[in-house]
Amino acid sequence: MSGDGTGRAVLFDVDGTLVDTTYLHTVAWWEALRQAGRRVPMSVIHRTIGMGSDQLLARFLGEDRDPEEAAAVSAAHHTLYAEYWPRLAPLDKAAELLRACADRGWTVVLASSARGDELEAMRRAVGADEAVTAATSSDDVEASKPAPDLVRSALDQARATPDRAVFVGDTVWDVAACERAGVPCVGVLSGGITRRELEEAGAAEVYENPADLLAHLDASLLARHSRGG
Template structure:
């Protein structure tokens, strides 16, 4: 299916890309795993943030993990992380970036590996739903990042094709998911990974965070997206 005639779409990861949650997740997973009797260094946990919880636990606990232990850890993480929901803070420039993209006629879709209720908490923190056309979460797909399902779901919600979309994310898992879906990915450093890591994973461009991307919006890959009415 050709994307000719459709307007461009900007697909956004949310955790660590638009909302400052990466290290909150790291601490919540660290404590959840301790409650399960597992001592996993935060440095290792941090590098898995951005995956869906199923894939995160598979990486941290091994493919032969006890399903009951994994389920208990996931539930504990959810409870621990939920304690922060009322205090979540958007990253500098995040809401303005979403509105600038919408103002240029691009369809804005959020695509998060978070659960649906976690995504809703982040949307409340962003307070920019006026610029968002649609959102998709791990609740909507069979496999979360780095699988391409979320990116493909976001494309469907945007009503466009990979050649007319750009994804913005903060992790190598975002980049991997985009690569598998055929969508170029812009990286941001607000999730704590390095520029080199994101570029080596395949990010087309890398910015400090939402405010930096906003300042260079027209000069970035996004600036070449087709607009719309």
């Protein structure tokens, strides 16, 4: 895709969509909160993964949270999660999916609620940067998912309008952000959120994982949308 505003863009979430990190984040947040004396079940934390850390901390520490406590929990999560960076594993066929999209002429942009350094670690794990036109992270926006800022930033990076883009993500927060930005969202189940939850949130299609989407790519919304269908 040319990236001149005349082509089509495919925007990808990364955590849980391209890289198998959802449960690593769950454990890291659970331990960071535990260190602060906050006992939150992992099952509850898992449902918040995909939000930006600002949104997650507001949920668990309260809107009137102590800024010092919030900063300490966030720093602890970052330190704990960073221990996994050398061992991060891409989901099956994630790199091939990005390359297949680029080969079809679609502009590929990554849109992650992760911090910039976390996103770089995941990009190294995927190993398909030659297929990626641009990337945006929580460092680049004022509000993270489910706010639409990241999706809009990715659209700007792709030089595309909402009607000429499709987003691929694994959480209801991705779907919510896309709805607010006017971009259709294709869901994947690789982050542990159920098909029913994604569909009820508004996902246009749902696939098992990147490999499943790749196998059906030319019949998917991504391809139909690129043809104006």
